[in-house]
Amino acid sequence: MIITLSMGCIAQEFDPFIQSKVDELQYDSLFQKLLAFENFGIKQVGTDALDETANWIIQQYTDWGYTNIELDTLYVGQNSTFNIIVTKTGSVYQDTYFIVDGHYDTYNGPGVNDNGSGTAIVLEMARLFKDVETAYSIKFIHFTVEELGLVGSTHYVENTVVPQEMDIKLLLNIDEVGGVAGTNNNTITCERDEWSPTSNNAASAAFTDTLANLTEMYSNLNTDISYAYGSDYVPFMDNGYVVTGYYEYNESPYPHSINDSLSNMDPEYVFELTKASLASCMYFSGAQSISTGIPGDITTEKNIEIYPNPFAEYISVKNITTETLNLQVYDLNGRLQNNFKLSAEATSVIRTKLKAGTYFYKIFDEDQEIISSGKIIKTK
Numbered sequence: 357m358i359i360t361l362s363m364g365c366i367a368q369e370f371d372p373f374i375q376s377k378v379d380e381l382q383y384d385s386l387f388q389k390l391l392a393f394e395n396f397g398i399k400q401v402g403t404d405a406l407d408e409t410a411n412w413i414i415q416q417y418t419d420w421g422y423t424n425i426e427l428d429t430l431y432v433g434q435n436s437t438f439n440i441i442v443t444k445t446g447s448v449y450q451d452t453y454f455i456v457d458g459h460y461d462t463y464n465g466p467g468v469n470d471n472g473s474g475t476a477i478v479l480e481m482a483r484l485f486k487d488v489e490t491a492y493s494i495k496f497i498h499f500t501v502e503e504l505g506l507v508g509s510t511h512y513v514e515n516t517v518v519p520q521e522m523d524i525k526l527l528l529n530i531d532e533v534g535g536v537a538g539t540n541n542n543t544i545t546c547e548r549d550e551w552s553p554t555s556n557n558a559a560s561a562a563f564t565d566t567l568a569n570l571t572e573m574y575s576n577l578n579t580d581i582s583y584a585y586g587s588d589y590v591p592f593m594d595n596g597y598v599v600t601g602y603y604e605y606n607e608s609p610y611p612h613s614i615n616d617s618l619s620n621m622d623p624e625y626v627f628e629l630t631k632a633s634l635a636s637c638m639y640f641s642g643a644q645s646i647s648t649g650i651p652g653d654i655t656t657e658k659n660i661e662i663y664p665n666p667f668a669e670y671i672s673v674k675n676i677t678t679e680t681l682n683l684q685v686y687d688l689n690g691r692l693q694n695n696f697k698l699s700a701e702a703t704s705v706i707r708t709k710l711k712a713g714t715y716f717y718k719i720f721d722e723d724q725e726i727i728s729s730g731k732i733i734k735t736k
């Protein structure tokens with residue numbers, strides 16, 4: 357049998373490491389971000405609300421331990437405002453960036469859909485990304501003054517990206533992904549560059565197909581492919597950079613009005629898209645390729661120790677908790693290989709019949725919550 361693959365149709369393999377991070381997402385954590393965004397009010401340039409929202413964004417990155425936070429200041433008339441750029445350095449391609457962005461300003465309303473939805477997704481992902489090692493460097497960017505004509509993103513591209521000849525692998529723009537309350541929001545539009553210059557369009561189309569594949573793999577959403585327009589990716593694609601984007605499929609009638617509120621959108625839909633976004637950002641930033649590197653002994657947040665790693669015949673798991681835990685081992689295609697019980701307050705010495713190779717493990721507590729996941733390697 358001959359299998360032919362064409363560009364854009366290359367299947368992405370399911371990655372248990374990505375799934376394990378997606379499993380860590382919490383609906384309530386996302387919902388609280390949307391609620392906080394709504395409560396700041398109308399976030400137009402010159403308002404206290406815009407500055408308060410910016411400070412709220414910065415505070416969260418600071419709390420999570422991010423240290424590279426830049427404020428890119430610009431002026432609209434007499435008023436200053438700024439883009440927020442948070443950089444996490446990659447372990448292999450330090451000077452090549454994967455960028456995910458969403459604007460945080462709003463127009464005529466609280467803008468919980470446009471673009472509290474994108475803002476909350478970027479934040480919720482960044483919360484979980486803190487401890488994920490990536491091959492490429494990542495920038496999480498919260499642009500300002502998108503609503504008055506892509507002012508913040510244009511400023512950043514003209515004053516930083518182009519003069520520095522920044523090496524950008526891909527930019528994923530997330531804008532207005534809240535859905536419409538009372539409708540069946542089961543599809544997300546994935547957007548590609550169909551404009552001049554055309555030199556970057558084939559790459560954009562291929563990445564957008566990949567984005568759609570990953571979205572369907574890690575969320576319950578269907579996808580639709582359309583063209584990019586009218587948001588912060590425009591100054592990037594106009595300058596030859598490769599972009600993709602998410603935009604709601606059921607288009608809300610409320611943006612740029614006082615009715616762009618949490619009650620008029622579908623936070624469950626935003627949560628599904630958060631799963632898709634996290635998975636895609638992990639894939640594009642090379643989180644999975646790093647995960648096949650050499651690991652070491654593991655100590656989890658609950659002080660469960662897994663050693664040695666890599667292991668030859670036996671691997672030990674020290675469970676100091678008072679619960680019986682469950683250890684599951686998966687191969688790289690996500691197929692369950694082994695399932696072990698870990699007695700409370702004991703060290704289990706496990707012998708497996710696995711072939712040599714890389715595996716992923718998940719440890720579940722008695723409530724079936726995942727309390728640790730990661731990679732182990734068997735050497736022979």
Ligand SMILES: [Zn+2]
Nearest residue numbers: 470471531532
């Ligand atoms: Zn917007």
